[in-house]
Amino acid sequence: MKYTNQMNHFIDEQFELLPNLLAEDIQVEEGGHEYKKIVFVGSGSSLNAARISERYFAATSSAQCFFLSPNQYLPQSAGLGRHLLVAISQTGTSIATIDSIIAAKKRAVPTILISATKDTRKREVADQFIDLYCEDEKIGPKTVGFSATVVRLIQLAMAFNTSGETRARNKAELLQIVHALPVIKKNTEAWIETHQEWKQATYITVASDEEFKATIDEGALKLLETLMVPVPAYEIGEFTHGPHRLIKAGSHHIFIGSGQTSRLTQKVAEYAKEQQANILCFTLEEGDIDLTPITSSFGVELAISIVFQVLANELALLRGFNPDEKVHQNFFKFIGTKD
Structure with a gap:
């Protein structure tokens, strides 16, 4: 028997959202192709999505890829040299991820934020904003946000030195999976x-x-x-x-x-x-x-x-547990990692 709850709803949302995302091409803003290092910053599902995209970037770019949590990036960013920062926060509530973008911009590091946040200030904090267009998954386990992030990262990878013919073929293959x-x-x-x-x-x-x-x-x-x-x-x-x-x-x-x-x-x-x-x-x-x-x-x-x-x-x-339910209602407020 299939059970219906909010998490199930978000799983189903992928079936409509992902084809819509694929209908929109992602572009790397001018100068983005020149960087020999791409640093991905995120936590949890966001960081997992970034690491999944590594093989797609390896196929389209000669840049070295690094995958860091915000707490790793913030103290190490000065030693990374010239790089492109791709920060990921589905909801935009990760304080440390936003802080990573701010720290990078102070060093004139070009930045991209991938998120579904509707907060105008956060959407403008990076040099380029890539919208996930998905609902805010207020429950803990992220599903549609994760899948949307994977699709956006693959699209971003395809924007690096991919011919129009190859991009069309890859998009068709990705649509077949979706x-x-x-x-x-x-x-x-x-x-x-x-x-x-x-x-x-x-x-x-x-x-x-x-x-x-x-x-x-x-x-x-x-x-x-x-x-x-x-x-x-x-x-x-x-x-x-x-x-x-x-x-x-x-x-x-x-x-x-x-x-x-x-x-x-x-x-x-x-x-x-x-x-x-x-x-x-x-x-x-x-x-x-x-x-x-x-x-x-x-x-x-x-x-x-x-x-x-x-x-x-x-x-x-x-x-007997509904994943929609919060296990620790005040956890993030208490530790201060999300707003």
Whole structure:
């Protein structure tokens, strides 16, 4: 049974929003192509989205990419030399992210802010503002904001030295992924319907090829936020050096078996299954959750992410917790990191 709540609404919002974002090209303002360093600053899902975009920037730009939290960037910015700052804050409420932009501008560092904030002052704090156009997800787990950020970052990457023909092809491939998301959501819900024992998980491990490490970091974060149990994420080679000891009868493990180490991932999943562990294993081509009709890996991170978003929401509801609810109402006000 599929449950409906606010988080589910935000998951569904992606199906309409993402094609609209792709209808609008992103441009790098004059001089942006000249920088040999691009520094991405964000926290949580924003930083995960930035790290996912690394392979797209590597394909279109010779610039070195750095991924930092605001608390890392602020003391290090002076030593980074000439760079382009791409700051990400879906809601625009991260005080430290805005402070990072202000600090960069004092050093004449060009800045881009990617956000959905409606606050005019914040929209104008950076040299260039890229709008996510998504609703304000006032609940904790971010879904549509995360996916919109991934799309915007891929578009920004394509703005670097990409021919019109290549850009059109990439956009078509990305649209194909986006149009497949509703089907993948239904496939994930169907899997949950027959695997409700997962609501009893006391911990879940997630492992994949290095290519998808940032994607499973985000997926693990979603599960942790809603199930409120430990959910560590590992590159599959690292999983075999210690974390594999977490495999036991009744434990819960998710494996994504695509990439250069797909055979290793599948062997580890087979072993875990022999130990009577609960396993969710899928690839881009086949597996426990069908990701078809995907024919390209361009933007496939969006498909994998929606699997985790649906798992996080539906399993939490089965446990009796609505992810819409705040766990610590005054947390950010108390620690002073968001306004």
